[in-house]
Amino acid sequence: MQGSDTKKLNLPLDKPEAESLRAGDRVLLTGEIYAARDAAHQRMYGIISECEAAGEDPRSGLPFPLEGAAVYYMGPSPAPPGKVIGSAGPTTSGRMDKYTPGLLDMGLKVMIGKGKRNTSVNDAIVRNGCVYLAAVGGAGALLSKCIKRSEVIAYDDLGAEAVRRLYVEDFPAIVVTDSTGKCLYA
């Protein structure tokens, strides 16, 4: 999705950088992102809920530090021999809505997926100065070329749904919801 106005961004984003982005901006991301989808979110949510009930800090139990992090809703196809990863495009973000406001309140800064979010997520984006980006759904082969490293860091038993630490270079995305709450989808 490159255009003349494409912005190159290095991850992690700090708060002013995240807040400077506007719905409709096209970006190329370089840096570390964490791949996590339905089952991994459910587990993280479980850990946070249990810790909160016990009055403990959940941070140490989570698979990656949320502060400033970027999460990519994605479960790749297996890497063929000699490749970093298989096809690796975004999945529908709305299924993660239930788990998302809590993660944003704990410091998650950037989300990458596709499709609409609910009002609780939009409110949490504004409250925390975050940003929601979309990559092109169904462009998994193309997007895999931007992934230079991939490593399973938690929940190996979940297969495609395991949590992965990825290093991406010039990963194309578009800002869907910015920190003012403006959303690109009509």
Added chain:
Amino acid sequence: MRDLDVSEITKNVKEMCIEANIFMEEDMKEAIYKAYDTESSEVGRSVLAQLKENMKIAENERIPVCQDTGMAVVFLDVGQDVHFTGGDITEAVNEGIRQGYTEGYLRKSIVSDPFQRENSGDNTPAVIHFNIVPGDRVIITLAPKGFGSENTSRIFMLKPSDGIEGVKKAVIDTVTEAGPNACPPFVVGVGIGGDFEKCAIMAKKALTRHAGIKGSLGSLEKELLDRINESGIGPAGLGGSVTALAVKIETFPTHIAGLPVAVCMCCHANRHKQRSL
């Protein structure tokens, strides 16, 4: 009777899983190339440019077009003069899926139980629709179906008084609600008539019809396609003039009291392969 060893079914299903996920059918390629040429919005064109490039990379690198390599849907039209030998036909299809998804580095996306949700590890079982037809051939149609779009499909049990306008509204409402979630530009399969399950199966099967072939309701297909494209949802839901690539309608006789309509939503990664054995 013609004897057919089920290992032939396994071998073909395996190859078809891999082919379907890596090489888009010509009709879908053409549709995406044409969409790029006609799309009016700049952001829409840039999305379609990515999709064109994506299909090339998938072919050259032998990786799936989309990481969601789907739940495998298999339509098996079996000639009544065929006698399967060498084992259980359902197991033979699933063995083909198992081998195809494992050896083809395709994603395993099936959980064995809807509540326990443990991954079956080999993308089995497939959803298989057997159909007995005249003759001594077996036609296998295989369609890996992604769930970003599947989750936005709908069934409407309309009343006869809702008529054709009710059917049009059902289709437009479903597409509008799916929006960016189901990876537009879409292919929309519509089943009208029959009963609750018949209309759903027709809608799914319609997706496998070659995009260039018109159904008996060609003018309704065209009208709905135009109306969907007027919605402005556009490629990836980012706005534009191409929201759907095709609308495909199938119909069947129905009951005096009903007008069932199923709308099966498919993304631009509308994968399907067919072979005749």
